[in-house]
Amino acid sequence: MPEGHVPTAGEAIIDREGLQALLDALGARGFSVIGPRIRDEAIVYAPLRNVADLPEGWTDRQDGGRYRLERRGDRALFGYAVGPHSWKQFLFPPRQRLWQARRTEAGFDLLEEPPPSERWAFLGIRACELHALAIQDRVFLGGSHPDRSYAERRRDLFLVALQCGEPSGTCFCVSMETGPKASSGFDLALTELLGDGSHRFLVEVGSRAGEEILAAIPHRSAGEADRREAEAVLDSTASRMGRTLDTRGIRELLQDHPEHPRWEEVATRCLACANCTMVCPTCFCSTVEDHTALTGESAERTRLWDSCFSLDFSYLHGGSVRKEIRSRYRQWITHKLSTWFDQFGSSGCVGCGRCITWCPVGIDITEEVRAIRSSLLEPTHA
Amino acid sequence: MRSPDPFVPSLFRVDRVRRESADTVTLGLLPIQGEIPAFRSGQFFMLYAFGIGEIPVSVSGLWGQGPLLHTVRAVGPVSQALCRLRPGDTLGVRGPYGSPWPLPQAEGGDLLLIAGGLGLAPLRSALLPALAERERYGRIALLYGARSPADLLFGEERSDWSSRDDLQVEVTVDHASPAWRGSVGVVPARISHTRFAPERTHAFVCGPEVMMRYSAAALLGAGVPPARIFLSLERNMKCAFAVCGRCQFGSTFICRDGPVFAYDRISRLLSLREL
Incomplete structure (x- = not known):
């Protein structure tokens, strides 16, 4: 929906009631709002209707293999970074029926899936996640056979971005040049402001649809002090990145060293559990399953998220191509940071840090790159 | 709509x-x-x-x-x-x-079709149009290997092909039966028995990956330029249009950028174990 240039009337300010009015306005326009909520001691993306559904006063503490929610001591509604969910689950569902087949007299017929019945508004999509969305757009829609179900879900999306106020210990969007500021690709963007004892949100407009919604909710024009505070929020976030990744020459760094001893080393720690690929907002690999009813009268085909870490992923009559974990880790990181450029014109990594946080043994993509890069600088390594 | x-x-x-x-x-x-x-x-x-x-x-x-x-x-x-x-x-x-065999590019020169096992099937789809427009090519040869005489495919058609003056057919098996009168051994070994002018030859190879690697090496040894050797690769794939991610081979998707690749584009990737 955020298409084309929109002359903005300048930023606006809404308060908590204004945020509720925004949720109500989206609901009134037929959008199901998805946003951050606490579930199973983590902040996930789920349907919500009220400001009270948001994780008020909570933050997250993240490091390699570690995620904990903690109290903040203020009433911030967005005072945390990204959790185990990414938005890809809504456009590219983890489990999705592709079609059904029914036996007939003559053989069988195929039944296509209906168009999606819901229109979604994403509340709180961050700069790194907007980049991830743009990357998945290129994967699913940029080829010769656009993925129809992705296209239909994507088309009606309303995006309320969040200018990030709280990076986690595993964030590195500054290194990947994907954040923390969201500058395009949204309908509205919020910056949560907590200063001056007044809890409010600076609202930027990114599309006509966003403009129309803003006009429908109580707001005032932003002043210079509001704008300065919003800038300070982003400056502070940018200065507190938990990780860094040196991306200079990274495409060649990885493609040119497929036999580097570090791959063996990381394989001694990697469990090939696939967590990193499940939480990654850009990983798009999938498999399909075929099921038949017990009567044999009908069958269906389902697409499921899959991972380059599974043995079955590379199975070719007689065995898997990538038998060793070394080969599977190499495939993942080389694809993510290197061959993705050749395939889709950008990195496949947006620096969200999820793969580091949710790795059960805390393998750190930034550290693995650093290890390979630094080993090549040592004169002993030919 | x-x-x-x-x-x-x-x-x-x-x-x-x-x-x-x-x-x-x-x-x-x-x-x-x-x-x-x-x-x-x-x-x-x-x-x-x-x-x-x-x-x-x-x-x-x-x-x-x-x-x-x-x-x-x-x-x-x-x-x-x-x-x-x-x-x-x-x-x-x-x-x-996927990508086709580059038949138009091979016109005007010699054409070698090298098949292992079921690899004869995709090469049949190149051989038939080449024979239908036979005058567009120089020499054409089909080199075909199978596990045993009982595994040889397209029996009737192959005897028609063998009887043609304008097509050299070399057939070999890994394991002979008592009645087998033909040659025994691997396909790449038949390349030295084949008449072609290396510098003006295009070679299309399809079979098990190890057979294709040895065939490519033998063709290079005979003087065929690497950009004129084409292999048809195979990997696990589910979608066939580069969204399931499974058939990646380096930065290529075999379903979209292949299955037919020029050897010079993939020789380095082929040399890497478990890529």
Whole structure:
């Protein structure tokens, strides 16, 4: 929906009631709002209707293999970074029926899936996640056979971005040049402001649809002090990145060293559990399953998220191509940071840090790159 | 009006079945509605067996002006189900996908077709159009290896090919039977028995990966330029249009950028273990 240039009337300010009015306005326009909520001691993306559904006063503490929610001591509604969910689950569902087949007299017929019945508004999509969305757009829609179900879900999306106020210990969007500021690709963007004892949100407009919604909710024009505070929020976030990744020459760094001893080393720690690929907002690999009813009268085909870490992923009559974990880790990181450029014109990594946080043994993509890069600088390594 | 869903196959009917060997059949397929989609030799289709699943299968050509031909060997659940199909049965077909054999580029020079096992099927789809426009090429040779004489495919057609003056056919098997009078050994070893002018030759190779690697080495040794050696690669694939991610080979997607690759583009990738 955020298409084309929109002359903005300048930023606006809404308060908590204004945020509720925004949720109500989206609901009134037929959008199901998805946003951050606490579930199973983590902040996930789920349907919500009220400001009270948001994780008020909570933050997250993240490091390699570690995620904990903690109290903040203020009433911030967005005072945390990204959790185990990414938005890809809504456009590219983890489990999705592709079609059904029914036996007939003559053989069988195929039944296509209906168009999606819901229109979604994403509340709180961050700069790194907007980049991830743009990357998945290129994967699913940029080829010769656009993925129809992705296209239909994507088309009606309303995006309320969040200018990030709280990076986690595993964030590195500054290194990947994907954040923390969201500058395009949204309908509205919020910056949560907590200063001056007044809890409010600076609202930027990114599309006509966003403009129309803003006009429908109580707001005032932003002043210079509001704008300065919003800038300070982003400056502070940018200065507190938990990780860094040196991306200079990274495409060649990885493609040119497929036999580097570090791959063996990381394989001694990697469990090939696939967590990193499940939480990654850009990983798009999938498999399909075929099921038949017990009567044999009908069958269906389902697409499921899959991972380059599974043995079955590379199975070719007689065995898997990538038998060793070394080969599977190499495939993942080389694809993510290197061959993705050749395939889709950008990195496949947006620096969200999820793969580091949710790795059960805390393998750190930034550290693995650093290890390979630094080993090549040592004169002993030919 | 919704755009087409690229995952949904078209329905085809089995028009005829020809048994090629104990475990291999050629299926002649006709669309239940519409025309056979235009394809180029070397491309593949995804074939769906009701309730069992879907696999990529290279086109082995047309049957005269008739049905679309796919040659299938029963090795897994889907290929076994496809091999059980009878005339009149329905199956799902989508495609064509992938890169073709570069036949136009080979015109004016010699053409070597080097097949191992079931690899003869996709090369048949290159051989037939080349023979149909025989005058466009210099020498043409087919080198074909199979595990045993009982595994040799396209028996009748092959004896027609062997009887032609304008086509050299070299057949070899890994394990001979008592009645076998032909040569025994690996296909790449037949390259030195083949008449061609290396500098003006295009070679199309399809078979097990190890056989293709040795064939490419033998062709390079004979002086064929690496950019004129073409291999047809195979990997696990589910979608066939570069969104399932499974068939990645370096930065290529075999379904989209292949299956037919010029050797100079992939020689480094082929040398890497478990890529």
